[in-house]
Amino acid sequence: MVTKENAKQPARRGRPRGFDTETALDTGQRLFHASSYDAVGLAALTDALGVKPPSFYKAFGSKAAFFSRVLERYAQSALALDDILQPGRPPAQALAALLESAARTYTQDPEQRGCLVLEAARGQDGDDSATHARRVAEQRRNRIRQFIARTHPECAAAVTDFVTSTMSGLSASAREGMDQTRLMEVARIAIAGLEKQLGSE
Amino acid sequence: MVTKENAKQPARRGRPRGFDTETALDTGQRLFHASSYDAVGLAALTDALGVKPPSFYKAFGSKAAFFSRVLERYAQSALALDDILQPGRPPAQALAALLESAARTYTQDPEQRGCLVLEAARGQDGDDSATHARRVAEQRRNRIRQFIARTHPECAAAVTDFVTSTMSGLSASAREGMDQTRLMEVARIAIAGLEKQLGSE
DNA sequence: CATTTTCTTTAGTGACCATTACAAAATCCT
DNA sequence: AGGATTTTGTAATGGTCACTAAAGAAAATG
Numbered sequence: 001m002v003t004k005e006n007a008k009q010p011a012r013r014g015r016p017r018g019f020d021t022e023t024a025l026d027t028g029q030r031l032f033h034a035s036s037y038d039a040v041g042l043a044a045l046t047d048a049l050g051v052k053p054p055s056f057y058k059a060f061g062s063k064a065a066f067f068s069r070v071l072e073r074y075a076q077s078a079l080a081l082d083d084i085l086q087p088g089r090p091p092a093q094a095l096a097a098l099l100e101s102a103a104r105t106y107t108q109d110p111e112q113r114g115c116l117v118l119e120a121a122r123g124q125d126g127d128d129s130a131t132h133a134r135r136v137a138e139q140r141r142n143r144i145r146q147f148i149a150r151t152h153p154e155c156a157a158a159v160t161d162f163v164t165s166t167m168s169g170l171s172a173s174a175r176e177g178m179d180q181t182r183l184m185e186v187a188r189i190a191i192a193g194l195e196k197q198l199g200s201e
Numbered sequence: 202m203v204t205k206e207n208a209k210q211p212a213r214r215g216r217p218r219g220f221d222t223e224t225a226l227d228t229g230q231r232l233f234h235a236s237s238y239d240a241v242g243l244a245a246l247t248d249a250l251g252v253k254p255p256s257f258y259k260a261f262g263s264k265a266a267f268f269s270r271v272l273e274r275y276a277q278s279a280l281a282l283d284d285i286l287q288p289g290r291p292p293a294q295a296l297a298a299l300l301e302s303a304a305r306t307y308t309q310d311p312e313q314r315g316c317l318v319l320e321a322a323r324g325q326d327g328d329d330s331a332t333h334a335r336r337v338a339e340q341r342r343n344r345i346r347q348f349i350a351r352t353h354p355e356c357a358a359a360v361t362d363f364v365t366s367t368m369s370g371l372s373a374s375a376r377e378g379m380d381q382t383r384l385m386e387v388a389r390i391a392i393a394g395l396e397k398q399l400g401s402e
Numbered sequence: 403c404a405t406t407t408t409c410t411t412t413a414g415t416g417a418c419c420a421t422t423a424c425a426a427a428a429t430c431c432t
Numbered sequence: 433a434g435g436a437t438t439t440t441g442t443a444a445t446g447g448t449c450a451c452t453a454a455a456g457a458a459a460a461t462g
Binding site for chain 2: 035125164
């Protein structure tokens, strides 16, 4: 297998790409997060990237495929569950930290309010972008549930439902303009409910 | 003033309208609630009404204006705040009833999941339908806040934020397919948080 | 230099959207 | 009956959308 060089090597044949795809994904993430998948048309997107539509399609295939890559990128960078839901950490404490992190993250940048994944997941049922967002959201949901089930298997489902539902509410509220102070208060009251359910240790 | 008869009298001059506008609003509400404002195109809407576009526009002016009337209609019929937030009722109890009613209502009909107003309020900022939905949501928010402020003026803002945020979460979860049993459990945990904040009396 | 490969550019494609011009039809008033 | 008035159906309007056909341009290969 000497034929195939490292995929990262741009030393391929033909005219080289005139833009950086990672930078493009960053820019796309910023645009989609600021408004929404539907609100960012291909014209606005390619204008912001400094790239004409055919180049965009050569590089990414479709707007939906581009968005999928943006979502994966975002899911890895934002709200790292591994850091928060460490095995052995008391669930009430870990989930409190999760909700507080969400409240903080969702209001950190006024141009990037709420959660990109959760907001995109609310698109229409048949929509490709919404379907992919829901898949990402479901994966994160499962990780939360498994973390809870280690210590509280009997109420893992209900608590997971509460946490994900609360995060959806936090994201929606952030989008509607609720600032960080207010959103942290909302998280605090939700955490009180969690502690009652799980025991506050 | 004998010139102007009762506005409800259809005994006007010219060709009579071939359909009932109230029935049309009902049908529109059902369609919009089942998917969304954007997802229901004018073709689908007029097909369902059995009405051609020009008749629709003569009667309602525009799709956005039609939707506004649907929203008003819905806000009056669903989740009557006057019944739930009765003055004198202990706030923890009243707000618990509000969240439980929301969880129940949002999952009652699988074709009408979530809250029409809250979901429509998540549309794009410049959008006419989203703007109107946010106005309706804001009015309901104010009524909740005033109810809380009667007994708990010091934390009325925070509790209102929590209740509205939780309702947004419930609506989103209902839309994603969470059933009534699960949503009621979510409401129950949220109510525990509320009681800790307000005192459970 | 010529060929091959890949990207970029220009300029459009058809599909769908909300909305409407126009004229025929149905009703009331005189 | 003969206007006056309002709603109807037919058929189109312009606008925006994601997407692309075709040809030119930049690189590696022979």
